[in-house]
Amino acid sequence: MSDLSSFAITRKWPARHPERLQLYSLPTPNGVKVSIALEELGLPYEAHRVSFDSQDQFSPEFLSLNPNNKIPAILDPQGPGGVPLALWESGAILVYLAEKPQAQALQLLPADAALRYETLQWLMFQMGGVGPMMGQLGFFHKFAGKDYEDKRPRDRYAAETRRLLGVLNQRLSGRRWLMGDAYTIADIAVFPWINNLLNFYGAGELVGIAEFPEVARVLQAFLDRPAVQRGLQQPGLA
Template sequence: MPANQTKPIELYYWPTPNGWKISIMLEECGLPYNLVPVNIGKGDQFKPEFLAISPNNRMPAIVDPEGPDGRPISVFESGAILQYLGRKTGMFYPAEERARVGVDEWLFWQMGGFGPMLGQTHHFRLYAPEKIPYAVERYTNEANRLYGVLNKRLEGRDYICGAYSIADMACIGWAKGWEKQGQDLKQFPNVARWLETMLARPAVLRGIKVGESLRNPAGISTPEEKAILFGQKAR
């Protein structure tokens, strides 16, 4: 951790799998941070002050008051934030190029596939106003395929890239929802072992608990919340 980090990072956040990536990383690195809740069910992500730092109207985002050259910097997109914090601290993101490429591969695998496809699985299994059998089967099967990819990768490895890294942090929040995604971990013993290892890390548990009280136990439940989250168009 940078010894001269005296001002807390602002974490724009809601307790979701994407938000957890960054709260876990900040907890693992020991960086000071302040939580700025972005209630995505109420539309906080569309407020001008948030769009100024996250133009894609998605959380998480950060503002680091002690960025490059000591000047403030804002960063959006969870993968970019993980890379930035990894470079800043020199932790969980290797400096050696070959090892860094490996972490990038699996980070981008999560960003481009594991997260989005599992998100669609959640949507059509849990939130869609009507159950569309084709969509449920399509995304549940794709989730199954991706768990299979991860299971093979974890054969003989404690963590996705050997050493613990931001690739693991990116995946854990999504993977721990395997039951809601219609998966059976008996089919993926390496994933099950990795999940157990990850969820035994104190910083991972702390990161997942950040803002826990903000979350509605009923999930996305009201028509207004669903309209905000699932009915978005260009603004």
């Protein structure tokens, strides 16, 4: 039996199954990246809801795991060398999960060095561009920003989102996934944000999604995956 009692976060969110990977998250685009990867890889995990309504992310227990007070974060009782590992930042977590020995069968991160770095390139594209830009667009289009009389901030992020969609549309032309036939952590990183842009932020018309048919095609293929559907539901979090 794994002992996680030395990690302060388990005092606020006790581990019912301490032998399983512990996920601290919410069903946001960044949060579901990790639950989708876990479902795709078939890795046992226990999900804990970090409620923004009660500001759980600022609690001493959560900050003991992630000083940056953001979800998702994980605590893996079977880290490298069998030593528990705490990890945060969704991109880092995706790489870590894809490299776990139990995950090698699915190959969410190619073993070939050149393809591996190309996959990481698209992962960083999401982290540095897709997520931040679409998140800001969501604020100005759906949330408080929609009440601002000055629409220049919204239009700035809408224009940059359209540019990013154009990059993705070109990349996906003639490809099944971002890396061709191989489904990878790059897809798991990018498409929750596209899904959120259209189905939560309701910004499809604003960004002219009809101009990006390849993005829409691959998004639907992504959403059709059973593991994606399970991961989007975030067991224990919704």
